[in-house]
Amino acid sequence: MSDLNTRIKEVIIESLELEDITPADIVDSAPIFGKNAAGEGLGLDSIDALELGIAIKENFGVTFSTVKEETKKHFASVNALADYISANSKG
Amino acid sequence: MSEHWSEIEEVGGSPWHFRFMLWVVCHLPLFLVEFCTAVICFFFWLGAAPVRARSKVYLNHLRKMGVRVGVFGTYKHILSFALSMMEKLLGWKGAIKLNHIEKQNDDLPLLVEQINKGEGAFLLCSHLGNMEMLRSLTGYGEYHTAKNFRVYPVVDLSGSKKFNALLRELNPELMENMIDANSIDVDSAIWMKEKIVEGNLVVIAGDRTSANTRDRVIETEFLGEKANFPEGAFSLAGILNAPVYFVFGIRKHDFNIRSPYEMHVVRAKTSLECSRKERPERLKMLLREYSEILEHLCKAHPYQWYNFYNFWEGFEK
Numbered sequence: 001m002s003d004l005n006t007r008i009k010e011v012i013i014e015s016l017e018l019e020d021i022t023p024a025d026i027v028d029s030a031p032i033f034g035k036n037a038a039g040e041g042l043g044l045d046s047i048d049a050l051e052l053g054i055a056i057k058e059n060f061g062v063t064f065s066t067v068k069e070e071t072k073k074h075f076a077s078v079n080a081l082a083d084y085i086s087a088n089s090k091g
Numbered sequence: 092m093s094e095h096w097s098e099i100e101e102v103g104g105s106p107w108h109f110r111f112m113l114w115v116v117c118h119l120p121l122f123l124v125e126f127c128t129a130v131i132c133f134f135f136w137l138g139a140a141p142v143r144a145r146s147k148v149y150l151n152h153l154r155k156m157g158v159r160v161g162v163f164g165t166y167k168h169i170l171s172f173a174l175s176m177m178e179k180l181l182g183w184k185g186a187i188k189l190n191h192i193e194k195q196n197d198d199l200p201l202l203v204e205q206i207n208k209g210e211g212a213f214l215l216c217s218h219l220g221n222m223e224m225l226r227s228l229t230g231y232g233e234y235h236t237a238k239n240f241r242v243y244p245v246v247d248l249s250g251s252k253k254f255n256a257l258l259r260e261l262n263p264e265l266m267e268n269m270i271d272a273n274s275i276d277v278d279s280a281i282w283m284k285e286k287i288v289e290g291n292l293v294v295i296a297g298d299r300t301s302a303n304t305r306d307r308v309i310e311t312e313f314l315g316e317k318a319n320f321p322e323g324a325f326s327l328a329g330i331l332n333a334p335v336y337f338v339f340g341i342r343k344h345d346f347n348i349r350s351p352y353e354m355h356v357v358r359a360k361t362s363l364e365c366s367r368k369e370r371p372e373r374l375k376m377l378l379r380e381y382s383e384i385l386e387h388l389c390k391a392h393p394y395q396w397y398n399f400y401n402f403w404e405g406f407e408k
Contacts, residue, residue, distance in 0.1 A: 017367040047307070047326050053277030054284070054330070064277045071276060 004082045008056075012078075015055035016048055028078045049075060056081070062088040096400035097250060097302035109257045116180050121348055124177055132170045142169065148401050152314040153393050156386075160393060171345055171394035175221060176254070178348045182223050183261040191351040192224075193343060199356040202336055207237045211287035213333040215297040215324065215359075216340075217385050218397045222296065224340030224352050243286055245295040245327075247272040249302055272301065275323075280330060287333045294338070297324045297381050299398060309374060310406070313382050314389065317406040320382065325374045329363035337381050345394050357384055 009023035012032070030040035033049060044052070052075075057063055062085050064071045074084040116124055136143065146165040154160050161167075205212055216222050222244070246269050248255050259266045270279055272295070283293050300308055300321045308319035328335045337357045344350035361377040363370065389396050401407075 050277060050280050051330055054281055057277060057281055
């Protein structure tokens with residue numbers, strides 16, 4: 001599980017070219033888009049989301065439903081994304 | 092006039108109006124269609140003060156740029172738009188051919204060559220003239236391209252629901268190729284990417300801000316004043332990572348449905364292959380290229396730009 005989390009973080013960093021950020025800097029439960037009350041989160045926006053989504057699909061082979069609200073849920077945090085990927089990837 | 096275009100309601104009331112329009116278009120000779128349109132438009136023009144006012148904002152910008160626009164400019168603008176609707180219906184019905192094209196001395200051969208090689212492209216079009224004319228490219232098979240390909244337009248369908256329902260009825264197949272701009276997500280983005288890799292064209296208009304994400308805009312000078320353009324349309328070019336072309340199809344004679352078309356194709360010089368840090372700057376350059384061509388063509392065909400809302404909202408002095 002934590003392996004998957006690390007890989008997801010690497011994909012996030014690589015696809016969005018986040019500088020000065022290592023996988024260790026990303027909090028598993030913090031929001032990927034925007035920030036939470038504690039100021040945690042990457043503060044990414046919807047166009048970033050599209051690019052990240054494409055990178056996730058290319059790296060993990062999972063696709064996202066077209067229902068927007070649901071997709072948002074999967075992108076809530078690295079943990080949520082990991083849950084979704086492990087539940088939906090074949091093999 | 093602090094309204095976004097998506098808040099302006101579609102003109103034309105009942106489905107009955109559209110049925111009538113369709114009947115007229117299909118059964119009367121074209122010169123009569125044009126005549127009827129001119130008469131109906133005159134009364135519409137008299138009654139529709141808000142539309143007149145919005146049209147005037149645009150025409151005044153042109154005036155300041157030295158373009159001659161007469162006192163009946165707003166009427167001509169509305170008439171030209173109404174004719175383009177007729178043109179669209181006839182096109183979808185397959186009643187008029189869109190292949191009377193006058194090529195310019197530009198990058199069209201480059202695009203055709205690309206298509207022949209089986210490579211797709213991302214096209215930025217506009218609300219100037221007839222966007223549908225692009226579709227005629229697919230009918231090009233016989234004349235211009237050696238390879239078959241399809242055109243997939245990304246369209247905001249929310250603004251003209253009734254008219255679109257009619258179009259769907261006329262030609263369901265054409266409607267299927269459309270991608271709804273309001274529901275672009277990971278799946279549809281990947282789908283578009285694949286379509287381009289397979290050698291097809293994806294097209295989006297670059298001169299109307301998105302109804303959904305109004306805050307995602309890039310500004311640039313247009314007809315002498317700053318205006319907002321949709322960031323999404325230009326970002327998509329980077330996301331899809333395909334060669335970008337600007338394409339414009341304009342009726343040579345503004346008020347004639349049977350007019351031949353001028354087809355303008357320009358390959359974008361700005362490359363979006365860069366680091367993300369550089370990207371905002373590159374998008375601005377790409378937009379600048381686009382808006383300069385659009386401005387030039389708007390000056391040549393002032394009545395064929397069909398954006399009936401205040402394009403310069405929020406920037407006017």
